[in-house]
Amino acid sequence: MADSAPLWAAAALPLLLAPAALAVACADGRSVAPVREVLRLLVQQPRRTRAADALATRTGTVLLPLAAVLAAAVVPLGATPVSDLGDGVVWFNAMEALAWAAVWLTGWGPNSTLSLVGGYRFLAQGLAYEIPHMLALTTAALGAGSLRVTEIADAQRGLWFAVWMPAAFALYLLSAAAMSFWGPFGQPAGRDLAGGVATELTGVGRLLLLGGRRLLLLTSAAMAVPLFLGGGHGPLLPGWAWTLVKTGAVLALLLWLRRRLPGVRMDRYTELSWVVLTPLAVLQALVVAVVVLP
Amino acid sequence: MELRSALLRAALARPAVLTAVLPGATRARLAVERELRARRWPRVLSPAAADLLVVVGRPGEDEPAWLEGTWQALSEPRALVRVEEAADAGAVLDAGHAALLRGGPRTGTAAGGPRPHHASPVTDPGHLDHAHADHMAAHSHDSPMLISGLPLADRADDRDGLRLDRLHVPFGPVLPDWPAGLVVRLALQGDVVQEVTGVELVPAAPEPRPAFWDEPWRRAAAGAPVTRGEAARRRCAAHLDSLGRLLAVADWPDAATRARRLRDAALADAPAAELAYPARRLARRVGRSRTLRWLTSGIGVLPRERALAAGVGGPALEADGDVWRRTVQWLAEAVRAAEACEDPRPLPPGDPYGPRGELTGEQPPSRALLDVLPSLLHGAELAAARLTLASLDPDPDELLPVAAGEVARG
């Protein structure tokens, strides 16, 4: 069992994640435009809308990147996470649920219909993706017999969970995009709402929300590695390098999907999620339970 | 101070642009879009995100309130420029960029100092004009309560018969991927459109030339020599423009960009061979997308009989169905037109079939498309409502009065 990283790692985590998230954004747009965008948002003056709940907006925009970084604390780089919590999987899930609150608050705050609808869309999305997502997390934990992320990664020395729990892996990938309301699941900040939750945000607030969303995407893609892709285990390369390579591969897959798919609306996806995907996830958990339990 | 200006220069090297397009300005809009893509300036979705507001076309009033509201919703640093002629697009954008970097007094603004506490006009219920405020007062039993100058929601039955809050929200005219200058007034419950209380266009100066997308047919009707290839090319570009808008609203930026590139290639006189192949590829990729089909079937259903009764023609009539059927219809027509765009035979002057339907009737085809809109949006979710509108894609240019005797000029 691996130990937690030293204390300074906690301070280094956001510094490591932010450039990585920026790199993901650049890869997404196939240009360096996001770098310029960061600079542009830093010089932009903040602007408030009429009768806004500024406290709500500010809480939401700060909470989103914070939740992403806190979720990343249990993701091991190689074999060592910043904090090797005994209930790492539940912690990850809890932090991601905080993102619900954050996005909804951001949508509610500015007193604007489009951003309000965007906030509600994210809650609807959360209710649609969360049950299969939780079951996928549970399945991985069940396969390893532990909620500790490093132990789940260690349980895959022989065979990756992605190989013998493909449905759980696929469901996890879907929810990785959904929880970061990005790509095909980007409707809460969709074009048809002129930016949805981000419609009225300016300057640093906008940077925090859009950056926080990239951080969430990065974190959830990185979490797929210890959960389903064998963590840092692999031949030749050191553990941290394998983690990076596998995270990159998951992100590349998500970016490719982004190009192939239009935005998924929840009025259609919710029924699919509850009627097809949830039973599928339960079945997958059942199969794993039958295999694992003696 | 040096550092500050260097930072500003770097940050604004490619300013974020929001376009506000007026009816009748399709030529200028296409020029601006081409120019922005060549410069790789990002286009943003809302005023809050923008540095540079580009007004495309000529407003019909001096200081339109919607424009003032949009301008107030931009935060500093900001600039406003107006593009009236397609040929000026590059120069005007340069001027706007220079004004942004100067950071001094803004160009072309209506008001003096910045006014904080202002929501953008597309979203702010406070921007209701007087006519609409009267309308609201007439509908609700008690006069609308105001807080911070904004009216509160009133109540009405929703589609399940529950009595819930509803809010009157004008959509447009400054929305991304939205017909130029269109304002659709919606009564919203949650994100469900309870009813459409008004469909109107912001006033624009009359155009001397016919609507851009109908031009070949109008010119042929006026006796000017027009080839069939020329008309097919314009039809192909018109459908690709509509498809670009629809795919963008469906949140499929990759496919939308493909459609728009192809549209510009068609308008730039690319040879038929170079046009037909990518058009077929686009049609294959979009037309065979099971996800898009799953997401767009069953919304905005306009059966043939209803379309005929409403006077709707063109692809919307031929498609005889939902958003998906109309998408497939556009794709098929665009491919056919791309293949025919070098046909040298003259277009018969009586050919009435423009990109949106028959042009010989009393009313332009877009009028019928707008008329049928309220009944299609009733009870639809907001996302579905936007897809429905984008899949009909009325062309506001057609609704502008054309100065007489100028039709033949092109």
Added chain:
Amino acid sequence: MLSAVLAWVLALCAVTAGVLVFRFDSMARATFALLASLLCVAGEVLLLGLQYLGVVIVLMMTIEMAVMAVFMIMFMMNPAGLMPMAMLHNTRAAAALCAALFALLATGVLTADWPRATGRPPADPTFELGMSLMGPQILTMMTLGTALFATIVATVVLATRRGRYDRWGDDLRAARPDDPARGGVGR
């Protein structure tokens, strides 16, 4: 020492956020003040060494408050600070009830004969707590959980105004259900 200080700080924060629930004049703020208070309580549980329970409280309460925000404010179309609204109703009876409840609990805390801690805390306190609370009754708990869930589903089904005859026609033979918005599976 540190944990004692932390426990007091969290307790104060929890009570303050709890008071704020009734001071705010907006449903959204009240909901999220309640969430803040519950998160502080989760912190207390974590301090007790019940890691799993603490994290689960964070998870459950966040989702619960988010869903509550939907239910409370859903279809109230006045966003943000537009609708000031008192969070206090029936103040006198509520105050009396609260005072009585507080007195009861405080009496209980002060007069109960709390057992002294003996031995060392177990390696996994959550596991031990679970065993001692409902070790022999886990079958009962599982049955109860399923029954509760079935009750929720049944209530929703009974509350739905539209039945299958509305959706599928009188002979249940319609090709597609007649719904205000088509779902994703077509069923």
